[in-house]
Amino acid sequence: MAATITPCFKIPESVLVVIYTQALDVLLIKRVDAADFWQSVTGSKDRADETFEATARREVFEETGIDCRAGTVLADHLRDWQLENVYEIYPRWRHRYAPGVCFNTEHVFGLEVPASTSVRLSPREHTHYQWLPYLKAADTCFSSSNAEACLLLPRFVSWAGR
Secondary structure, X not given: OOOOOOOOOEOOEEEEEEEEOOOOEEEEEEEOOOOOOEEOEEEEOXXXXXXXXXXXXXXXXXXXXXXXXXOOOXXXXXXXXXXXXXXXXXXXXXXXXXXXXXXXXXEEEEEEOOOOOOOOOOOOOEEEEEEEEHHHHXXXXXXXXXXXXXXXXXXXXXXXXX
């Protein structure tokens, strides 16, 4: 009897995490599968019951090596911006989702890190990184929702009680 293989599709719920310094420099990373796409940390939930916060903490660590998981020095620096973006999934990546899934819901977070924070990219996902002033980062992002999040950074930093 032949084994049936069930395809594993991405969940159309993801996070966007803007990693920034006190000077409002933003970390952007370049995708392996789209060399002209600079972005903040992004990633989908691994399981439907995974919280957006857990997804954000996992993705930051997986993609950059920056550890903001519970019990770390940066754990309290992750802020839920209470923003969600719904966007159409780029056709080039729709094959990763179940048939008929065309839209993704993205939940936005910010993570303040010290300027001296080292970055260790996941080589299977990203090739380069750069720190840019938030306005330049917004101009560099390929995604309009990512650019908007960079532009909102000063507002969210001031709301955090600086």
